[in-house]
Structures are given as C-alpha cells and as structure tokens.
Amino acid sequence: MSETSDRSSLPPAAPEPFPAAGNISDEEREELRRHGILLTSLEELYNWGRTNSIWPLQFGLACCAIEMIATATARFDIARFGAEIFRPSPRQADLMIVSGTVTKKMAPQVVRLFNQMPEPKYCIAMGACAISGGPFKQGYNVLKGIDRYIPVDIYIPGCPPRPEALLNGLIQLQEKIKTERLKGPATARHLKPDAPSEYPIPEYDAHDLKPPKNPAVWTQNPLPRDQ
Amino acid sequence: MSSTAELLDHLRARFPDATLELVENPGPAAQHGLRLDHTSARLIATYLREDPAWQLDYCSNVSGVDWIDREETEKVTTTVTAEDGSTAEKVEKVTRTIPGYFEVVYHLYSMARKTSEPVILRLRTANRTDDTVVPSLTPVWRSCEFQEREVYDLYGVSFTDHPDLRRILMWDEFKDHPMRKDYVEPDDYEYEPTPHATVLERAAKHYPPASPAEEGSQS
Numbered sequence: 261m262s263e264t265s266d267r268s269s270l271p272p273a274a275p276e277p278f279p280a281a282g283n284i285s286d287e288e289r290e291e292l293r294r295h296g297i298l299l300t301s302l303e304e305l306y307n308w309g310r311t312n313s314i315w316p317l318q319f320g321l322a323c324c325a326i327e328m329i330a331t332a333t334a335r336f337d338i339a340r341f342g343a344e345i346f347r348p349s350p351r352q353a354d355l356m357i358v359s360g361t362v363t364k365k366m367a368p369q370v371v372r373l374f375n376q377m378p379e380p381k382y383c384i385a386m387g388a389c390a391i392s393g394g395p396f397k398q399g400y401n402v403l404k405g406i407d408r409y410i411p412v413d414i415y416i417p418g419c420p421p422r423p424e425a426l427l428n429g430l431i432q433l434q435e436k437i438k439t440e441r442l443k444g445p446a447t448a449r450h451l452k453p454d455a456p457s458e459y460p461i462p463e464y465d466a467h468d469l470k471p472p473k474n475p476a477v478w479t480q481n482p483l484p485r486d487q
Numbered sequence: 488m489s490s491t492a493e494l495l496d497h498l499r500a501r502f503p504d505a506t507l508e509l510v511e512n513p514g515p516a517a518q519h520g521l522r523l524d525h526t527s528a529r530l531i532a533t534y535l536r537e538d539p540a541w542q543l544d545y546c547s548n549v550s551g552v553d554w555i556d557r558e559e560t561e562k563v564t565t566t567v568t569a570e571d572g573s574t575a576e577k578v579e580k581v582t583r584t585i586p587g588y589f590e591v592v593y594h595l596y597s598m599a600r601k602t603s604e605p606v607i608l609r610l611r612t613a614n615r616t617d618d619t620v621v622p623s624l625t626p627v628w629r630s631c632e633f634q635e636r637e638v639y640d641l642y643g644v645s646f647t648d649h650p651d652l653r654r655i656l657m658w659d660e661f662k663d664h665p666m667r668k669d670y671v672e673p674d675d676y677e678y679e680p681t682p683h684a685t686v687l688e689r690a691a692k693h694y695p696p697a698s699p700a701e702e703g704s705q706s
Contacts, residue, residue: 365658397679398686400665400672401657464660467673481678 303442310354310380311342311434317353317373318346322360324387324420331423341430350376355433357426358412361389361396362403364469368461371409375458380450382437384429385412388419395419400467408473410459411449491519494541494606501534502527510609520592520607525622528610529648532627535606541597543606546628548594551638555615555668556587587615589644593624593631612644615667623649641666 289299320328331338338344347353350373362370374383385406388394396402406412413436416429440448449455459477462469495509498521505527510520523531535543560582567577589612594605610621623646625631635646636655643664646652654661663670676689 365656392679398676398689400670404675404677464658466660466662468675472675 306442307438307440311437313345314341314343314355314382314430314433314437315345315347315353316343316355316357317350317377318348319373320359321362321366321370322387322389324359324390327420327423328357328359328386328426331426336423336427338427338430341427341434343430350374351378353377354380355382355384356410357384357386358390358406359386360420361394362406363401364403365401365464367403367406367409367469368463370406371459371461374410375461379457380448381457382413382433383410384414384416384426384433386416386426386429387421388417391415391417403469405478408478409462411477490604491521491606495521498531498534502531505531518605518607520609522609522611525610525620528608528622529624529627532608532624535595536627541606542599543595543597545596545598546593546624546630547596547605548592549624549631549634549638550592550594551642551644551666552590552592553615553642553666553668554587554590557585558582559585588612589615589619589621589642591621591635591638591644593628595628619643620645620647622647623652625649640664643667 284299292299320326330336332344332346343355350356354377356370356374356377358370374381383406385391389396389402390406393399393402393404397404414429414433416425418425421429442448442451450457456476460471460474462471462474464470492509495507498505498507506524508522510522512518512520535541560580563579563581565577565579566574568574591610593608593610595608596602596605608624612619612621619642621644623631623635625635625646626648632650633655635649636652638644639646639649639652640654640656641664653659657665665672676693678690678694679686681687681690
C-alpha cells in the first residue's frame with residue numbers, strides 16, 4: 261500500500277505515541293490496519309475530527325487578509341486541510357486568524373469576537389502587525405501585538421505571509437490539536453473548567469487602551485542586553 | 488500659474504468684497520493655490536462648481552497642514568548719517584515671528600471639462616490654539632465630508648456647518664490631535680531591533696546600556 265510507505269517516510273506527528281492506543285507502535289498499528297483492524301482511541305478519534313474540520317472566522321483586518329483570501333482560492337485551496345468554511349459569525353467559528361494590523365480602535369472588537377467564539381477555540385496571529393505591531397510598532401494608534409489580550413497558538417511571521425505560510429501555520433495548529441489530551445495533567449485548555457474562556461475587553465482611554473495589556477496572557481520579553 | 492492667476496483675476500472681478508490671495512508653490516510642480524477668506528469661501532466654491540466656464544464638480548482631496556510658528560529673517564538696509572555729514576548704508580537683519588495656523592487644502596477637478604490640473608483652494612485658521620475654525624465645503628462637494636472629518640480628527644480644525652463632525656480614525660474618547668507638530672506620543676516604547684535613528688534614540692532612553700559591573704560579570 262502506498263499509504264503505508266508514505267506514512268513511514270514522514271516524521272512522526274506527535275513526539276510520543278498515544279498511550280490510549282495501547283503500548284504498540286505506529287508500525288504495528290498500520291500492520292493491523294492492513295488486515296482490516298482499526299485500533300484507535302476516543303481521544304485520537306476526537307482530535308482527528310476536530311483537526312480536519314477547523315472553521316475559521318471570516319474577518320480580515322488589513323493586507324494579510326488578502327493573502328488569507330488567496331489561501332481560500334483554488335490555487336492554494338485551504339479546503340485540502342478541512343478549513344475552508346469561513347464563518348461570518350463568531351458563534352460558529354473555532355479559529356480566529358488575526359490577519360493584519362490591529363489598531364487600538366479595533367482591538368476591543370477583536371477581543372470581543374474571540375470571547376464570543378465557543379470552546380474549543382484557537383487563534384493564529386498572521387503577519388508582523390498581528391504579532392508585534394510590525395512596522396507600526398512605535399506608532400500611537402497600533403496595538404503592539406494581539407497576544408496582549410488573547411492567547412495566541414500559532415505565530416506566522418511575514419509582511420504579509422504568503423498563502424503557503426498560512427497553510428503551514430494551519431498544519432502546525434493541526435499538529436497541536438492532535439496532541440491535545442482529554443484527561444490527565446496535560447488536559448487541553450478548553451476542557452479545564454477553571455481555565456478562562458473569555459478575556460477582559462480593554463476600554464478606550466485618552467491616549468491608549470486601558471489596560472494596555474492583560475498580564476494573565478502576556479509577559480514582556482527579557483531585556484536584550486547583547487544588542 | 489496662468490490658469491490660477493486667471494482664475495484669481497476673474498474671481499476678484501466677480502467678487503469684489505472677497506479677500507483672495509495667490510499662494511505660490513515654488514516647487515517644480517508649480518501648483519499654485521488660491522486662499523479664500525472665511526465669509527466668501529462657500530459662495531466662491533458654489534460658483535466654481537456651478538459656473539459653466541469652470542464646472543469644478545469633483546473634489547478629489549482635502550488635506551490638513553500644520554504651520555507652526557516660524558521665524559523669517561529679512562535684511563533691512565538703512566541709511567545712517569554720521570556726525571561729519573557723510574552717509575553710510577547699514578544692513579541689519581530683522582527677525583520676525585510669523586504666528587502659526589492650520590491650513591486646509593482642497594484639490595478640485597472638473598469631470599465635465601476633463602481637466603487634469605487641479606484647482607487648489609486653501610482655507611486658513613486664525614491661529615493654532617483657540618480659533619481653529621474654517622467653513623466647511625461639504626455642502627458644496629459631498630466628497631469632502633469624510634476628509635474634513637479626518638482633518639478635524641488629526642489636526643483639530645473645526646468646520647462650521649459640517650453635517651457630522653466627529654472623529655473618524657481615532658476613538659471618540661481620544662484626546663489631542665496626533666498629526667499636530669507638537670503632539671507628544673505616549674511614552675510606551677518597547678524594544679525592537681531597528682536601524683532607525685529616532686527609534687534607537689528612544690531605545691537608548693528606555694533600555695540604558697548595562698553598567699560596567701554588569702558587563703564585567705557577563706564577559
């Protein structure tokens with residue numbers, strides 16, 4: 261079977277095999293599958309389903325959104341990865357692609373949209389502006405990165421990133437979802453009852469947003485002494 | 488030059504009460520402007536839109552300009568008579584301060600006449616502090632509405648008779664006008680690797696170099 265050889269040539273998706281699948285290796289499982297025996301676990305099945313039907317929120321902020329739209333077109337075709345249903349309502353979406361410059365005027369709305377998304381939900385910061393403010397970092401009206409207010413799972417650098425980069429970011433997110441656990445100490449965030457699902461929405465102030473960052477999700481990088 | 492000067496002569500003949508001024512552009516583009524006074528600005532604008540000779544039916548652009556207080560130095564030659572009766576010429580440098588003002592610049596074209604050179608109108612406020620009012624030209628050209636709001640937002644120029652004068656880019660709670668030359672940005676610098684000199688200055692202020700003792704311990 262060509263599928264088997266393809267899989268063995270790829271690096272393993274997760275660093276360790278799923279314990280719920282028993283103490284047999286992936287090769288042995290593939291061997292069983294060739295004989296028509298599918299050995300899996302509820303956890304794996306659950307993650308497999310979620311991984312391949314990510315519904316992104318249909319909203320764009322700046323030029324990165326053009327690349328995001330290009331990713332959805334026939335040439336790059338994000339549908340190959342099961343993420344082609346861009347939903348116009350946050351209630352139906354589980355991935356927020358922050359595609360572009362987040363101005364301070366727009367930031368509360370972005371946080372509010374993320375709050376309105378049901379769990380499990382993920383966030384991709386696409387492009388230099390969404391990561392850090394990018395070329396507008398030292399300006400008076402641009403947020404220095406959306407990770408000040410909401411947790412970001414995947415950062416995609418670029419100005420703007422090409423569609424391939426967005427697809428790679430999506431694959432990285434899928435790998436992350438695949439390793440999420442239903443139980444145990446490494447339980448996924450959305451399954452912990454005490455983990456926050458909504459984040460404080462900043463308010464407008466005379467010169468900046470109030471508060472300027474949410475310390476629960478963002479910590480400042482150490483000083484670059486070796487510059 | 489010729490068309491703007493022609494327009495100026497024409498308007499002076501037609502509106503003898505209006506105070507008009509030619510604002511020359513010394514650059515290679517030589518797009519000279521026409522400064523209008525506040526009382527007759529809308530009357531003249533309506534005339535320029537309606538008159539068959541001009542038909543300036545399209546306002547493509549409204550800009551704000553912040554002219555801060557500036558000093559001009561002039562050489563003044565005076566004749567001095569000495570005690571023995573001989574005269575000598577004395578050259579003195581006189582510096583005078585021109586108070587600042589805001590300027591709103593309108594670029595007008597005629598779609599009907601298919602013009603390619605803009606007619607430029609300029610309105611000036613009395614000063615930069617308390618009297619920052621100019622008449623709105625939105626009742627004449629509807630396309631001015633958002634751009635006049637932008638000038639109001641970023642420069643703080645108030646337009647009388649504007650239908651909806653609110654901030655457009657910054658949030659309503661924002662204080663100050665960020666495009667003014669004397670605007671002070673909030674001091675929220677964060678480190679970034681950059682080759683820009685102005686940013687490096689701010690970086691040096693926020694991240695002072697490590698003290699010699701620290702450097703000694705590192706190396």
